[in-house]
Amino acid sequence: MKPINVGLLGIGTVGGGTHAVLTRNQEEITRRAGRPIQIVAVADRNVERARELVGADVTVTDDAFSLVKDPNIDIIVELIGGYTTALDLVMMAIENGKHVVTANKALLAVHGNEIFAAAQRKGVMVAFEAAVAGGIPIIKALREGLSANRIQWLAGIINGTTNFILSEMRDKGLSFETVLKEAQRLGYAEADPTFDIEGIDAAHKATLMASIAFGIPVQFDKAHVEGISSLDAIDIKYAEQLGYRIKLLGIAKRQVNGVELRVHPTLIPTKRLIANVEGAMNAVLVQGDAVGATLYYGKGAGAEPTASAVIADLVDVTRLATADPQNRVPHLAFQPDQLSDLPILPLEEVETACYLRLRALDKPGVLADVTRILADLNISIEAMIQNEPAEGEDHADVVLLTHVAREKDINAAIHKIEALQSIHGKVTRIRMEALNG
Amino acid sequence: MKPINVGLLGIGTVGGGTHAVLTRNQEEITRRAGRPIQIVAVADRNVERARELVGADVTVTDDAFSLVKDPNIDIIVELIGGYTTALDLVMMAIENGKHVVTANKALLAVHGNEIFAAAQRKGVMVAFEAAVAGGIPIIKALREGLSANRIQWLAGIINGTTNFILSEMRDKGLSFETVLKEAQRLGYAEADPTFDIEGIDAAHKATLMASIAFGIPVQFDKAHVEGISSLDAIDIKYAEQLGYRIKLLGIAKRQVNGVELRVHPTLIPTKRLIANVEGAMNAVLVQGDAVGATLYYGKGAGAEPTASAVIADLVDVTRLATADPQNRVPHLAFQPDQLSDLPILPLEEVETACYLRLRALDKPGVLADVTRILADLNISIEAMIQNEPAEGEDHADVVLLTHVAREKDINAAIHKIEALQSIHGKVTRIRMEALNG
Numbered sequence: 001m002k003p004i005n006v007g008l009l010g011i012g013t014v015g016g017g018t019h020a021v022l023t024r025n026q027e028e029i030t031r032r033a034g035r036p037i038q039i040v041a042v043a044d045r046n047v048e049r050a051r052e053l054v055g056a057d058v059t060v061t062d063d064a065f066s067l068v069k070d071p072n073i074d075i076i077v078e079l080i081g082g083y084t085t086a087l088d089l090v091m092m093a094i095e096n097g098k099h100v101v102t103a104n105k106a107l108l109a110v111h112g113n114e115i116f117a118a119a120q121r122k123g124v125m126v127a128f129e130a131a132v133a134g135g136i137p138i139i140k141a142l143r144e145g146l147s148a149n150r151i152q153w154l155a156g157i158i159n160g161t162t163n164f165i166l167s168e169m170r171d172k173g174l175s176f177e178t179v180l181k182e183a184q185r186l187g188y189a190e191a192d193p194t195f196d197i198e199g200i201d202a203a204h205k206a207t208l209m210a211s212i213a214f215g216i217p218v219q220f221d222k223a224h225v226e227g228i229s230s231l232d233a234i235d236i237k238y239a240e241q242l243g244y245r246i247k248l249l250g251i252a253k254r255q256v257n258g259v260e261l262r263v264h265p266t267l268i269p270t271k272r273l274i275a276n277v278e279g280a281m282n283a284v285l286v287q288g289d290a291v292g293a294t295l296y297y298g299k300g301a302g303a304e305p306t307a308s309a310v311i312a313d314l315v316d317v318t319r320l321a322t323a324d325p326q327n328r329v330p331h332l333a334f335q336p337d338q339l340s341d342l343p344i345l346p347l348e349e350v351e352t353a354c355y356l357r358l359r360a361l362d363k364p365g366v367l368a369d370v371t372r373i374l375a376d377l378n379i380s381i382e383a384m385i386q387n388e389p390a391e392g393e394d395h396a397d398v399v400l401l402t403h404v405a406r407e408k409d410i411n412a413a414i415h416k417i418e419a420l421q422s423i424h425g426k427v428t429r430i431r432m433e434a435l436n437g
Numbered sequence: 438m439k440p441i442n443v444g445l446l447g448i449g450t451v452g453g454g455t456h457a458v459l460t461r462n463q464e465e466i467t468r469r470a471g472r473p474i475q476i477v478a479v480a481d482r483n484v485e486r487a488r489e490l491v492g493a494d495v496t497v498t499d500d501a502f503s504l505v506k507d508p509n510i511d512i513i514v515e516l517i518g519g520y521t522t523a524l525d526l527v528m529m530a531i532e533n534g535k536h537v538v539t540a541n542k543a544l545l546a547v548h549g550n551e552i553f554a555a556a557q558r559k560g561v562m563v564a565f566e567a568a569v570a571g572g573i574p575i576i577k578a579l580r581e582g583l584s585a586n587r588i589q590w591l592a593g594i595i596n597g598t599t600n601f602i603l604s605e606m607r608d609k610g611l612s613f614e615t616v617l618k619e620a621q622r623l624g625y626a627e628a629d630p631t632f633d634i635e636g637i638d639a640a641h642k643a644t645l646m647a648s649i650a651f652g653i654p655v656q657f658d659k660a661h662v663e664g665i666s667s668l669d670a671i672d673i674k675y676a677e678q679l680g681y682r683i684k685l686l687g688i689a690k691r692q693v694n695g696v697e698l699r700v701h702p703t704l705i706p707t708k709r710l711i712a713n714v715e716g717a718m719n720a721v722l723v724q725g726d727a728v729g730a731t732l733y734y735g736k737g738a739g740a741e742p743t744a745s746a747v748i749a750d751l752v753d754v755t756r757l758a759t760a761d762p763q764n765r766v767p768h769l770a771f772q773p774d775q776l777s778d779l780p781i782l783p784l785e786e787v788e789t790a791c792y793l794r795l796r797a798l799d800k801p802g803v804l805a806d807v808t809r810i811l812a813d814l815n816i817s818i819e820a821m822i823q824n825e826p827a828e829g830e831d832h833a834d835v836v837l838l839t840h841v842a843r844e845k846d847i848n849a850a851i852h853k854i855e856a857l858q859s860i861h862g863k864v865t866r867i868r869m870e871a872l873n874g
Contacts, residue, residue, distance in 0.1 A: 021585055135725075135727065140574075148459075148462065148745045150462050277710070288745065289458075290741040290748075292572070296733060297734070299731075304728070308586055312581060312583065323757070333469055334465075335468055
């Protein structure tokens with residue numbers, strides 16, 4: 001059967017992995033897909049390195065736009081990243097009737113709606129398994145595997161850099177700054193780590209999963225995004241004492257009046273399987289009304305794990321390339337004219353339990369003041385750690401775990417607690433999720 | 438759009454769950470599938486109960502054959518189980534041009550090749566996500582999500598009954614017989630538990646996964662099948678001391694000259710995520726050359742978890758019903774004319790590390806005899822526990838962990854050890870898997 005011709009935009013880490021795996025496993029992939037899938041052209045700024053990687057039979061150019069116009073190319077694989085040139089290239093590929101496979105979560109979380117609409121008009125596919133959790137087929141699981149379910153919530157460790165940092169901080173009792181430097185040295189963190197450590201990358205991925213789970217348009221601008229850069233090692237230790245691990249979770253939860261979409265450091269009970277996902281590994285826990293909880297675990301980044309997802313998409317697109325557009329799996333799981341207008345809820349309306357740490361003057365009555373503030377706002381306390389002041393100090397750490405309360409009330413309580421004379425400095429607040437069904 | 442009409446064969450636990458979930462989530466499922474999926478007819482021996490469950494708008498009959506002949510029905514859902522009537526019904530449904538969705542692992546593991554060949558001839562789909570690991574979309578993950586990979590091995594806890602029993606034996610230090618009775622009382626084990634406890638059910642599922650992973654025909658008769666009924670609680674305790682859990686694993690592993698396909702109690706390092714899958718939960722760990730290890734976890738049985746998989750198949754079949762047969766995902770992941778003749782290896786050629794427990798006379802030289810036998814067969818020892826004899830006894834337990842060795846050599850060693858005058862009774866052997874990448 002006629003081969004499917006692929007044009008590859010960007011042959012860096014993931015592009016190189018995609019070429020390597022397609023070449024190495026060509027025989028098995030062809031037996032699965034029913035026809036050969038071949039990279040016929042590569043665009044990369046570094047033409048010489050690209051040429052070295054792909055050999056003489058493949059067209060190599062530094063002009064990515066020439067590929068999206070090439071009538072000989074069936075599928076464009078976009079691995080350039082970013083929102084600007086990548087958007088132009090993807091839109092032009094679609095306009096030229098090409099299917100698109102991309103690993104670009106930022107592009108889709110921000111411009112997904114216009115991209116999917118254009119693809120719908122042209123009857124082409126846009127596949128993005130590699131955009132979330134690397135090689136774990138979580139998009140496919142959510143979109144197809146769990147299609148019987150009303151998804152209730154999902155929670156994922158979907159950024160390997162931050163999970164590596166949190167694991168190291170806990171294991172070795174080191175500070176965030178120290179571990180970040182180590183992670184950069186080992187290649188687990190970028191020179192500019194902002195997107196990872198500030199939770200932006202996780203929020204891009206959570207945005208895409210929320211859309212597929214609940215059938216809503218992508219709405220990255222409504223996500224609450226909080227990273228780990230201000231996380232103190234002492235809170236990891238206290239959490240451990242209370243039976244919890246701190247993970248950066250991407251959370252999407254259905255409520256009656258809308259959808260919660262948030263990324264923040266989160267306490268999880270240590271006994272949960274997902275609390276034991278360590279190092280750069282990823283995992284996503286999904287709660288459906290029929291299936292209950294299912295969990296998907298694996299490598300969330302790296303050349304070949306991500307290539308695994310890119311190529312799975314290439315096989316899917318190849319299998320479906322000649323099918324009627326209306327018979328294909330919809331981009332966001334639900335038929336495009338059937339998306340819902342369920343709003344993303346403002347964080348103030350979200351309810352979670354919380355971990356609160358305060359530095360309190362060691363004298364009678366202080367704890368009574370704090371607990372009265374909480375009680376007046378209907379926030380009840382589940383557990384507490386009260387330390388003695390260190391030698392020569394008159395303040396000591398007090399840690400409180402609250403029961404589930406509304407964010408708005410927790411904010412008000414924190415405000416009032418910080419105003420107490422007997423409390424020193426800011427209150428540290430970390431949200432908690434029990435993650436039970 | 439015109440609804441898809443489903444005929445349901447058997448409305449017991451899973452059939453009832455399928456009807457309930459399809460009804461409850463009808464709006465979301467239709468938004469996903471692009472057209473309504475409706476059960477129009479049910480066949481069950483208990484017509485009255487079926488009538489109560491589905492109401493007056495659905496045809497109810499005790500004649501399953503009338504459904505597979507009904508020209509108004511597009512998809513047959515087979516939930517009868519067994520190899521005899523179920524086979525006739527499935528084959529007749531296919532002959533009549535109907536797609537088939539089934540949860541029947543026994544039927545497919547034994548008769549899959551003829552069923553898939555018939556479906557291929559008639560251009561219909563046979564989907565069976567519900568046949569393995571209940572609601573976990575593991576068939577989809579293996580067949581589509583990991584299609585880039587050369588799968589190296591997979592290992593699964595794919596029988597909830599036995600995992601529940603093993604978890605209870607370990608937790609409470611109880612014997613197999615005691616826990617089995619408790620499991621039967623709680624409904625976790627059938628009145629006749631043979632299929633579960635003897636590993637047959639797990640072997641059916643492992644057979645199907647092996648075919649999809651490696652592109653080989655189903656060959657249940659070549660599987661090595663060993664259950665947990667003769668497992669002694671003391672071995673669970675010794676394994677724990679050595680840092681291992683004992684799980685009933687279904688294992689499929691690619692070797693140069695063939696495929697290992699085996700089900701047996703297995704020691705797994707406690708630190709592995711899959712070793713911590715407790716109770717009736719299921720999990721499958723898959724090692725691919727590109728993606729590395731991925732793990733899939735969830736409920737492996739029950740009305741609605743299994744219904745979740747049945748309905749996911751219904752949505753898939755609905756989406757693809759009008760596509761060309763050659764564009765659909767192949768039954769066994771690989772194109773039907775591209776299956777490989779890689780043989781299932783005889784167990785004697787399999788290599789694993791082993792746990793050996795023997796009752797040895799407490800006198801000098803006994804251990805030297807045992808270790809010489811092992812050394813002569815090139816079996817090296819990784820760890821050992823040597824107990825003192827209990828009060829008034831002259832034999833004591835000796836536990837050995839070997840390094841990886843060939844089954845044939847381990848068998849020979851056991852034979853020789855049992856022949857020693859100083860060894861009392863049989864040697865207990867449990868295989869071990871490190872499950873690292």
